[in-house]
Amino acid sequence: MSKQRSDKPRIKPFAGPAGGWGSVRSLAEILPRERVTPDALLQLARQNKPHGFMCTSCAWPKPADHHPAEFCEEGAKATAWELTTLRTTPEFFEQHTLTELREWKDYDLEQHGRLTHPLRYDAATDKYVACSWEEAFDAIGAALRPLDPKSVAFYSSGRTSLEASYMYGLMARMFGNQNLPDSSNMCHESTSVGLKAAIGVPVGTTRLVDFEACDAIFFFGQNVGSNAPRMLHDLRSARKRGVEIITFNPLRERGLERFTDPQNPIEMVIGGETQISSQYHQVKAGGDIAAMLGIAKFLIEWDDAALAVGDSPVLDHEFIAQHTHDFHAFADAARAAEWADIERESGLARSALEQAARVYAKAKAVLAIYGMGLTQHVKGVENVRMVVNLLLLRGNIGRPGAGPTPVRGHSNVQGQRTVGITEKTELVPVERLKELYGFDPPTEKGLDTVETCRGVIDGSVKAVIGLGGNFLRAVPETAAMEEAWPRLDLSVQIATKLNRNHLFAGKITYLLPCLGRIEEDVQASGPQAVSTEDSTSCIHGSRGKAKPAGPHLLSEPRIVAELAKRILPPNPRVDWDGWVADYSRIRDAIEATYPAIFKDYNKRLFTPGGFWKGNKAAERIWQTPSGKAEFLAPSGLSATGFADAEGRFRLMTLRSNDQFNTTIYGYHDRFRGVKGTRDVLFINREDMAVAGVSEGQTVALESDAGDGRLRRREGLIVTPYDIPRGCLGAYYPEANVLMPVEHHAEQSHVPAAKSVPVRIRV
Numbered sequence: 001m002s003k004q005r006s007d008k009p010r011i012k013p014f015a016g017p018a019g020g021w022g023s024v025r026s027l028a029e030i031l032p033r034e035r036v037t038p039d040a041l042l043q044l045a046r047q048n049k050p051h052g053f054m055c056t057s058c059a060w061p062k063p064a065d066h067h068p069a070e071f072c073e074e075g076a077k078a079t080a081w082e083l084t085t086l087r088t089t090p091e092f093f094e095q096h097t098l099t100e101l102r103e104w105k106d107y108d109l110e111q112h113g114r115l116t117h118p119l120r121y122d123a124a125t126d127k128y129v130a131c132s133w134e135e136a137f138d139a140i141g142a143a144l145r146p147l148d149p150k151s152v153a154f155y156s157s158g159r160t161s162l163e164a165s166y167m168y169g170l171m172a173r174m175f176g177n178q179n180l181p182d183s184s185n186m187c188h189e190s191t192s193v194g195l196k197a198a199i200g201v202p203v204g205t206t207r208l209v210d211f212e213a214c215d216a217i218f219f220f221g222q223n224v225g226s227n228a229p230r231m232l233h234d235l236r237s238a239r240k241r242g243v244e245i246i247t248f249n250p251l252r253e254r255g256l257e258r259f260t261d262p263q264n265p266i267e268m269v270i271g272g273e274t275q276i277s278s279q280y281h282q283v284k285a286g287g288d289i290a291a292m293l294g295i296a297k298f299l300i301e302w303d304d305a306a307l308a309v310g311d312s313p314v315l316d317h318e319f320i321a322q323h324t325h326d327f328h329a330f331a332d333a334a335r336a337a338e339w340a341d342i343e344r345e346s347g348l349a350r351s352a353l354e355q356a357a358r359v360y361a362k363a364k365a366v367l368a369i370y371g372m373g374l375t376q377h378v379k380g381v382e383n384v385r386m387v388v389n390l391l392l393l394r395g396n397i398g399r400p401g402a403g404p405t406p407v408r409g410h411s412n413v414q415g416q417r418t419v420g421i422t423e424k425t426e427l428v429p430v431e432r433l434k435e436l437y438g439f440d441p442p443t444e445k446g447l448d449t450v451e452t453c454r455g456v457i458d459g460s461v462k463a464v465i466g467l468g469g470n471f472l473r474a475v476p477e478t479a480a481m482e483e484a485w486p487r488l489d490l491s492v493q494i495a496t497k498l499n500r501n502h503l504f505a506g507k508i509t510y511l512l513p514c515l516g517r518i519e520e521d522v523q524a525s526g527p528q529a530v531s532t533e534d535s536t537s538c539i540h541g542s543r544g545k546a547k548p549a550g551p552h553l554l555s556e557p558r559i560v561a562e563l564a565k566r567i568l569p570p571n572p573r574v575d576w577d578g579w580v581a582d583y584s585r586i587r588d589a590i591e592a593t594y595p596a597i598f599k600d601y602n603k604r605l606f607t608p609g610g611f612w613k614g615n616k617a618a619e620r621i622w623q624t625p626s627g628k629a630e631f632l633a634p635s636g637l638s639a640t641g642f643a644d645a646e647g648r649f650r651l652m653t654l655r656s657n658d659q660f661n662t663t664i665y666g667y668h669d670r671f672r673g674v675k676g677t678r679d680v681l682f683i684n685r686e687d688m689a690v691a692g693v694s695e696g697q698t699v700a701l702e703s704d705a706g707d708g709r710l711r712r713r714e715g716l717i718v719t720p721y722d723i724p725r726g727c728l729g730a731y732y733p734e735a736n737v738l739m740p741v742e743h744h745a746e747q748s749h750v751p752a753a754k755s756v757p758v759r760i761r762v
């Protein structure tokens with residue numbers, strides 16, 4: 001078991017900036033822990049550069065004029081994590097049953113190192129045993145072929161390359177379904193649905209250059225210091241130019257407060273730091289609709305007053321008239337909203353919102369940046385629509401320095417959707433696929449993540465294939481999901497490291513080890529490159545050069561091709577083997593399927609800064625039913641989807657600075673002052689008094705969903721914290737046991753992980 005765990009938990013406020021010496025020290029801890037070789041350090045220099053590899057951590061864009069070391073603390077951790085010299089071999093599995101391993105922590109499972117051999121689960125001994133690739137592929141094919149395609153789900157995680165994703169989606173469709181749940185379903189699907197409806201594109205409209213042209217940034221619910229640290233450089237230069245950064249976050253996240261650039265020797269030595277946010281508003285969890293409506297109310301009422309006396313208007317009426325639809329319904333809703341309600345629901349004073357509105361009213365170009373704090377709510381789609389409402393008021397879409405800027409999660413999560421990982425027919429070029437491959441693509445909507453969970457629990461889903469990720473740990477309703485998983489006929493996971501999902505077997509179970517993106521991938525035609533799409537729709541080639549973790553690993557495209565050949569009838573039009581022999585042929589197929597986006601794909605693969613796939617809304621061409629950008633009056637002021645009640649709290653499930661989703665790098669959350677534990681409950685001191693709990697006491701949480709089902713998480717250490725009244729914080733994924741599967745965003749089905757109704761139990 002890990003040494004770190006045995007540290008006595010320590011929780012005390014952290015006084016330093018984001019970045020700075022703390023991030024250097026953190027690397028000095030992580031690199032030896034993963035026992036990386038000097039080669040791994042060399043790889044760091046190739047990170048995020050043309051002809052290098054694209055970081056496996058976040059999806060923040062990689063600039064063309066790159067820095068000598070274009071990586072951050074988190075990216076370096078992700079690289080070390082993949083290039084570790086530690087191994088989880090068949091001998092390891094000889095020594096441990098799955099029953100025993102289920103007692104292990106997530107950290108200890110992955111810390112054991114890279115998977116090396118294909119493995120079959122043996123129920124008689126309750127262990128994984130090594131098998132040949134042939135055996136695995138044949139057995140999976142034999143198990144899948146007789147199943148009703150509707151009962152099979154093909155999950156994928158957003159790290160998978162464009163090439164592997166395209167093949168995977170095609171395989172599923174040729175098999176007969178679009179059951180393609182993915183991590184995006186738990187993440188920015190609220191963006192994809194909300195932006196599509198509002199402005200006709202499912203993605204943000206901005207690019208890195210817009211940071212240089214904006215004069216205000218509105219920043220909602222994204223923890224930049226931990227989850228997209230390279231953006232700190234962009235924010236810092238904007239701030240130094242005098243750009244106002246107005247932040248809305250229930251927690252005072254250090255990266256949003258101040259930053260010392262670890263790559264700037266002068267700042268490091270003299271301890272210089274840049275203040276990031278010029279205003280910091282600790283909105284209640286689920287309070288952003290109210291906050292944004294409050295700002296809009298100011299703007300609209302100031303505009304009404306200005307027009308009445310013939311002053312220059314506050315809103316961009318020309319833009320509104322020419323480019324938008326339904327403005328008046330929205331404006332009326334803002335005028336009608338009561339300040340008392342706005343203040344109660346947002347947790348912010350009218351005067352604070354007025355300050356924010358003043359900055360907005362003055363700014364010529366506004367970026368609105370946001371993350372999971374907006375998308376993971378029952379009203380997550382309305383949160384996104386409110387961001388658009390705000391931007392439209394002054395024409396802040398489709399001009400330099402302005403626009404919605406969702407910060408995507410996984411490094412290729414946006415790209416997966418671009419090349420067919422989707423359950424929605426309208427996002428798929430059905431006719432083109434039919435023409436290219438001579439089959440009838442399914443048109444019935446497939447299962448998303450929430451629907452797959454329902455299906456696993458009710459037995460209608462009989463097989464789950466996972467291309468990366470940690471489905472069972474990432475989804476809500478942990479207890480019922482783990483209980484149901486063994487009833488699956490087939491469970492196949494393609495992975496680089498052992499995780500908790502792998503410890504739950506179906507009737508037939510395989511665990512298939514694959515190459516990571518940083519590793520050299522040699523096929524018949526030689527070393528291969530893959531590609532990814534970043535948060536700003538730029539597509540980058542990525543070439544792994546590190547020595548693979550073992551001789552038996554196969555690449556993701558190869559594994560998908562072998563599965564496809566086993567489960568599909570032969571089709572001379574799909575040359576799975578030819579694609580694997582030379583990935584540029586997969587890219588040709590992608591280009592043939594999506595010619596507008598991927599024109600000259602292979603030629604443009606290594607464009608510095610990536611090649612941009614274009615964006616109609618950025619050109620003010622609105623692909624909506626009305627042909628205009630859509631305002632939307634919100635249906636209410638709260639995003640939580642449940643009523644407040646005495647003793648009921650809004651639980652935010654959070655990432656620490658020492659994890660990548662379900663991958664736990666360590667037990668320190670430096671910025672929040674937590675050391676040696678993840679069993680923390682962040683709570684406001686006044687709420688502690690009301691709940692009758694004291695600092696350091698261990699309590700349990702129970703979900704308060706009112707559906708009669710007991711969901712409980714024990715052993716949380718009460719930790720007084722600067723957090724709004726009525727809100728709690730605890731770490732994901734350990735808190736997922738508290739999340740009902742039906743507590744998800746309306747329309748987008750993103751699990752509502754940022755406001756889970758819970759009660760404290762002593």
Ligand SMILES: Nc1nc2c(c(=O)[nH]1)N[C@H]1C(S)=C(S)[C@@H](COP(=O)(O)OP(=O)(O)OC[C@H]3O[C@@H](n4cnc5c(=O)[nH]c(N)nc54)[C@H](O)[C@@H]3O)O[C@H]1N2
Nearest residue numbers: 074221222223227285286371372373409410655659660661
């Ligand atoms: N190192 C590292 N990098 C990552 C990841 C990782 O785990 N580790 N994960 C990757 C992935 S897949 C994703 S999706 C992103 C996630 O990155 P983020 O979008 O930053 O997601 P979270 O860490 O869940 O935190 C969301 C932030 O929202 C705030 N918040 C919570 N509720 C509300 C609310 O109601 N309103 C507002 N305004 N704020 C709220 C929280 O305090 C927190 O600061 O990062 C990606 N990058």
Ligand SMILES: Nc1nc2c(c(=O)[nH]1)N[C@H]1C(S)=C(S)[C@@H](COP(=O)(O)OP(=O)(O)OC[C@H]3O[C@@H](n4cnc5c(=O)[nH]c(N)nc54)[C@H](O)[C@@H]3O)O[C@H]1N2
Nearest residue numbers: 157183187468469470474494495497499653661662732753
């Ligand atoms: N409560 C709560 N739940 C959440 C969230 C939250 O904020 N709160 N966030 C949600 C979000 S935004 C997301 S994106 C999901 C994340 O859900 P996932 O994407 O499913 O989870 P990860 O933790 O990123 O997956 C980690 C695993 O991926 C595998 N892996 C790593 N690299 C590779 C590779 O190159 N190839 C393959 N095949 N496998 C690899 C490793 O085995 C590792 O164990 O979780 C969601 N769940």
Ligand SMILES: [Mo]
Nearest residue numbers: 183187409410
């Ligand atoms: Mo995500």
